[in-house]
Amino acid sequence: MRKYALVLYENEIDRIFLLEKTGEMPWLSCTMSKLGDPLKTERAQLVLGREDALPSLLKLKATLHTLVDLPLLVFVPPQNLSVLKMLESNGCFLISEEADQEEVDSLILRMVKQGSQACCAEKSRCNLTQRERQIIALLISGQDNRQIATKLGIKLSTVSAHKKNLFLKTGVHTTSQLVVWAMVRDMEFS
Known part of the structure; x- marks a missing residue:
């Protein structure tokens, strides 16, 4: 069954990277959209993106959280993964840019299955004393x-x-x- 993704990119390098990652998934239909342009989310089941720094990932999550109720998968450089992983939440997943295709496919299918239950909202706050x-x-x-x-x-x-x-x-x-x-x-x- 065909799946649908909104692919957000900031520059040409990101666009090409994301096209290469999704190009190996014939079952995934992607709508490309440059960050800042109006989002075309009519059939999208999830959002894909690429970020390499904490501030830009925070901005992406905040933007999506206010505009759409879709899970988010972000490709990040392997050297930044451990720090950026702290931004994962119920519907926001991070994966290394070097992840193999099987791992990427599996994660995308799991996210689509979870659907809108996994929106890109922050984890509930811890009850700190x-x-x-x-x-x-x-x-x-x-x-x-x-x-x-x-x-x-x-x-x-x-x-x-x-x-x-x-x-x-x-x-x-x-x-x-x-x-x-x-x-x-x-x-x-x-």
Whole structure:
């Protein structure tokens, strides 16, 4: 059965890359659209794009979230995948530009099957405690664990325990990923 995708590109290099990726899928019919042009979404079941940086991916997600209720698949450079993966959500999937065709086909078919249940909305916010929010705010300001403990009047081991809980709740593995995670979600901290 034929599937339909809206393919968004920013420049000629992206357009050619996306045409090559989708050209090997005879079952996928694509409508090409330059970013910024009016979107032609009448039959689209998903949106495909290519981004290489955090700001441009955030902008793409925000634009699509306000305009269409379709899942999004974004090809990203393999060296940026681990950082940009933090922007994945229920309906926004990231895949390496070097992924093999079988992996790309499988992911696209899974996304089409999920349909509008998987729109490009952000993951629901984690339920962070007030203290966890304070710790993130201090991490964003550049303070290390010892400085945070002093500032909050708690033990160093307590800061480490809070950070461990934050890693579990957010799904990140390092302090720098936690800072990016918080900044991407534009969370308010006190």
